[in-house]
Amino acid sequence: SNKPVLAPSPFSVPSDLPKLPEVAGTDPTRCVLDSFRIAIAKVVADALEPLTVEQVYQGVDYGKKGEDFTVALPRFKLPGKIDELAKKVIAKFQPDEWIESVTHDRAFLHFRCRTNTLTRLVLDQIHALTYDTASKQPEYGANYLGEGKRVIIEYSSPNIAKSFHVGHLRSTIIGAFLANLYKACGWEVLSLNYLGDWGTQFGLIAVGFEKYGSQEALEKDAIQHLFEIYVKVNAEAEKDPSIRDEAAAWFKRMEDGDEEALKNWRVWRQLSVRKYAEEYDRLNVHFDAYTGESEVPQESMDKALKQLQELNLIEEDNGALRVNLEKYKLGKAVVRKRDGTSIYLTRDIGGAVERYNKYKFDKMIYVISAQQDMHVAQFFKVLELMGFDWAKNLEHVNYGLVQGMSTRKGTVVFLDQIIREAASVMHEQMRKNEDKYNAIEDPEYVAQEIGITGIKIQDMAAKRINNYTFNWDRMLSFEGDTGPYLQYAHVRLSSIERKNPELLPLPAPSQLKTDLLVEPQAREIAFLLGTYPDVVKTALKTHEPSGIVTFGFRLSHAISSAWETVIVKGEQDKEKAKARMALYLAARDVLGAALRLLSIRPLERM
Ligand code: ARG
Structure with a gap:
């Protein structure tokens, strides 16, 4: 199960130190600096009644160079001169085992932690919370913020038979980090890889496979072989439009569930996933499930379209259906092609509904390139308009472009x-x-x-949003x-x-x-x-x-x-x-x- 093990921390603040009040939202058993912040808040609150420790705590910030913590007095909006208030705190201050000194600099008070207490407690806490593969106990740095909550994180999501470009690599790297991060924060995490395994291009590959396909090459490296076929047949289709019609007809058969048309596709998908899984392993990246555009059920897309029609958001365009989002500055987007086949956007709409029904997530994160900001904004908006309350719990984590990734032999695609x-x-x-x-x-x-x-x-x-240039x-x-x-x-x-x-x-x-x-x-x-x-x-x-x-x-x-x-x-x-x-x-x-x-x-x- 993905449910995190939430063992209580074996660390507690030693009883020989001066007692501190408890503050909601803090947890010194996992972050001992919380105790020092509470000690500081207490110093200030004691001198400046009726301020409470809780109120001051929110204003204890990390200091600039050389200072441990700083409190900016104006934020408390107390009557009287800031200078006087600061002097009051300084006059009342008694050094103890938590706080060694306080200084006053204009509107700021700077506090210094007692060095020996700091060092001793930090080392003690880290030691108590050391990573232990056997118990899988959340290690030092972990917290319970997400206790009892479930998040779906979708990342990587390459297209089988197209290149795995650097954009996918970024999604993979950032997504794997987010999955680890949410786990460390007590969330139950489900990581999904949503493969681009559906769409007209598979009709094209099917046509190409009949001409250039080799079972042997496929077994050896499915991703590479399918990509080569795709490139070849795509070039041909540029010259000969009838190939596109053939491909579209093939894909229509796939969408209609024609087993004969689906047979090869199944093998391609399976071999591609196998190959990807090996490489993810090498990258120390793991998924709880591989899904894909092909797995979005037809009926969930049909239902969505029907609902959008009832909401008067759909208009016809030359036999195709479009959703009009101009009111929201999100343009118009095709949701169903003329031949009745689905497209990327519709699959995302149906897919999200499907995932909610299956997993009842508290949050769902999509790690997708900023190049698709518009697409994501569109399907989030559609889900909101369809009245799904959980649409507000969808989040797009985007990222910028990577330029200039090539090997010494040339451009990298895999x-x-x-x-x-x-x-x-x-x-x-x-x-x-x-x-x-x-x-x-x-x-x-x-x-x-x-x-x-x-x-x-x-x-x-x-x-994340910055572009960067790949430099070996x-x-x-x-x-x-x-x-x-x-x-x-x-x-x-x-x-x-x-x-x-x-x-x-x-x-x-x-x-x-x-x-x-x-x-x-x-x-x-x-x-x-x-x-x-x-x-x-x-x-x-x-x-x-x-x-x-x-x-x-x-x-x-x-x-x-x-x-x-x-x-x-x-x-x-x-x-x-x-x-x-x-x-x-x-x-x-x-x-x-x-x-x-x-x-x-x-x-x-x-
Ligand atoms: N396969 C898509 C691509 O390569 C990315 C999928 C992102 N996820 C999604 N739910 N749309 O462009």
Whole structure:
């Protein structure tokens, strides 16, 4: 089942710390920075009655560089001068184990968390919530926001027999991330791949298959073979329009359920799905179900059309039917062809109704290119006009174009070419350092994983809607903000245990001397680690993977900066070395969690 396991967090705030009030919507057992925010809210509320802790809590924000948290006083709209109010808070403030200091800068109050409490609790919480494959317990960063709710996420959705272009790759990458994200937030997730497996082009391929089809080539690589046939017969049809008529007649037979006409198509679909599934596996992307345009039942489309007619939204155009959405600035769209066959838009309308009846989702997300914004807006609007209350729970997660994706041999059209090219570019890169290369156990695998990481990180590093240009050299470099750089950071953190076996096993974090972690670099890492649960929550709101990627880079940079000063190997004070090691291992676990959320498999060695 997809139902998430919602085990209670094994972490709780230690009882030796000053008691804090509870605030609705917070959960210190999963995000211990919530406690620090509550402590700050209490300081302010105590000084500025009748403000409540809840009210102030909403206004405790992350600070700018060097500050932990900031409260902007004007937002509370209190009577009196801001300056006076600030002074009142400062006068009343007593440092404690939660908050070490407060400063006043114009309308802002800046708070600093007690370093030792911060470090100790963050390490303790991460340790308690470490990823455990056996229990499948949601790890550090997870939350319960979606408890009891079900989301359908549709992504990838390539067309069989046409090329799998970069647009589909983006949908695949972003969709896989969203599926992981919703699971981490307690939702029950159903991921769907809605194949483009229906439409007139299959009539065309059927005509082409009779001429050029080969069972052997089909078995070998169905996607490639069907694509070749499609290209050939399409070119022919350009010259000879009778081929199109033949194709249309064939597709009509398919729509009418003529088993003879459907026989080959079934095999094509099955072999294509098999091939795709292998490649998705390589990408660490999974679907709960493969559906497709072919699976939208005729009757659900007929019903929709009838309903639209009753609503007076349908007009006839030369025998075809159109829905008029001009009132909504969404133009007119054909919903049924002259020969009675269905089209893309109608299938989306019928498909959504079908999915709701089957799954009763609380939300349904479509991850589709921004090039189809109009199409999506049209079918969402139609569903709304048809009076479905759940239409408001549909969401389109869109994304921009990718330019210039080609291999060294030419244009890429297939997913497996993209994966192979990434692996081979990476492999060459690794070979340049012979000593290192020879030390790697399975260089082919490592090259492929890093290559795929490079593609994914490049894709998710910026806001979804931005277009970007595919650049093999940039994405596969170990320098700069790239996928390989993140994998390298994870590998380096993973090596600490191997290099310092005499410190193992580490005592539980509560037994560590975390007060020895005094360097600002160490504090920076601890604080960043503490923010991770918030980073996840923000991503859920924005549907932007870039926030997670940015977090990964910030953490990796903070680790690089600490590496020289906060040393483990060579540190004489064993207690200090152990505390530092625990910090790095926590960083490894959280970086690993972030990478997994992005559908990337973190490497231990390279
Ligand atoms: N197969 C379509 C294409 O390649 C994408 C499908 C998107 N999903 C949908 N429900 N329309 O353009």
